[in-house]
Amino acid sequence: MALKTLRESRRAIIGWTIGICAFTGMYTSFYPQMAANPDLYSEIAMAKYPDSVRKLLGGLENISTGVGFLQAVIYQLFVPLLFVMCAVVLGNKAIAAPEESKTLELTLTLPIDRKRLVLERFAGLATALLTIAVASLLVIAVLGVAVDLDVPFGSLLAAHTGLFLLVLFFGTLALTVGAATGRKALAMAVAGVYAVGGYLAQTLAADVEVMKWLSHLSPFHYYSQGNPLVNGLPVGDYLILLAATAVLLLTAVLAFDRRDVGV
Numbered sequence: 001m002a003l004k005t006l007r008e009s010r011r012a013i014i015g016w017t018i019g020i021c022a023f024t025g026m027y028t029s030f031y032p033q034m035a036a037n038p039d040l041y042s043e044i045a046m047a048k049y050p051d052s053v054r055k056l057l058g059g060l061e062n063i064s065t066g067v068g069f070l071q072a073v074i075y076q077l078f079v080p081l082l083f084v085m086c087a088v089v090l091g092n093k094a095i096a097a098p099e100e101s102k103t104l105e106l107t108l109t110l111p112i113d114r115k116r117l118v119l120e121r122f123a124g125l126a127t128a129l130l131t132i133a134v135a136s137l138l139v140i141a142v143l144g145v146a147v148d149l150d151v152p153f154g155s156l157l158a159a160h161t162g163l164f165l166l167v168l169f170f171g172t173l174a175l176t177v178g179a180a181t182g183r184k185a186l187a188m189a190v191a192g193v194y195a196v197g198g199y200l201a202q203t204l205a206a207d208v209e210v211m212k213w214l215s216h217l218s219p220f221h222y223y224s225q226g227n228p229l230v231n232g233l234p235v236g237d238y239l240i241l242l243a244a245t246a247v248l249l250l251t252a253v254l255a256f257d258r259r260d261v262g263v
Contacts, residue, residue: 009124016089016132017131017135020079020086020136021135023082024136024140025139027074027078028070028073028149030073031147032148034069066151067229075224079136080166080167081195081199083133084167084191084195087125087167087170088188088191088195089174090128091172091174092175092184095121095178095182096178096181097184100183115257117256118175118257122175122249122252125171129167129171133163137160151229154232158229158234161228162222162224162226165223165241166219168241169248170194170219172249173190174187174191176248176255179255197218198218202218202224203220205221222234225237
């Protein structure tokens with residue numbers, strides 16, 4: 001069933017892999033220009049964007065360094081949100097989309113337990129996201145050497161591990177809402193609103209008092225708080241992301257097993 005899930009989503013997986021790799025590759029290739037004119041680009045970045053926007057982009061103070069560039073351009077906003085969109089789309093394809101298209105009913109006539117079906121759909125989702133994560137990591141690592149980012153591969157691996165765990169959480173959230181309701185629009189809305197709200201809560205936590213405790217409810221807090229590009233693998237934060245994903249998966253298994261899918 002996991003392989004069937006991958007086959008059903010192969011076009012989406014290929015498309016998202018190409019898109020995310022092209023995006024990361026294109027922006028990584030801009031680094032030499034910034035490294036050659038660090039003062040100029042730092043001044044432009046600080047002058048062009050208001051303080052609120054700079055916070056959304058990670059500050060931009062060190063954008064002319066390899067670590068600062070990757071943090072602001074790759075790991076802070078654009079790639080995570082693009083990858084989250086990918087995860088939500090693929091998570092929707094696991095349960096909700098085939099249920100709305102009436103193809104899930106045929107699958108449920110097979111001699112397979114409902115719990116196992118959800119687990120194998122999740123395995124397919126995780127494999128797809130891992131494939132995209134590995135491909136984009138290799139693009140950054142190879143181009144990083146070519147443009148002299150001077151960021152150790154271990155730091156890239158730590159940051160990219162967090163990125164994978166973040167998107168796996170949101171993909172599982174979409175799968176869970178789909179398993180509980182069978183409605184892909186609702187699954188997309190819940191995951192999208194939580195992603196945007198969670199990102200804003202984490203970004204504004206330093207300046208807005210009410211956001212400080214709300215940020216602890218955001219997956220982005222555990223993704224970025226440990227600054228893995230500088231400090232390496234934040235094991236505790238990443239374990240919390242894994243635990244939250246496991247809770248969502250358990251919820252999906254129980255909800256789908258008890259729900260009438262119309263067969």
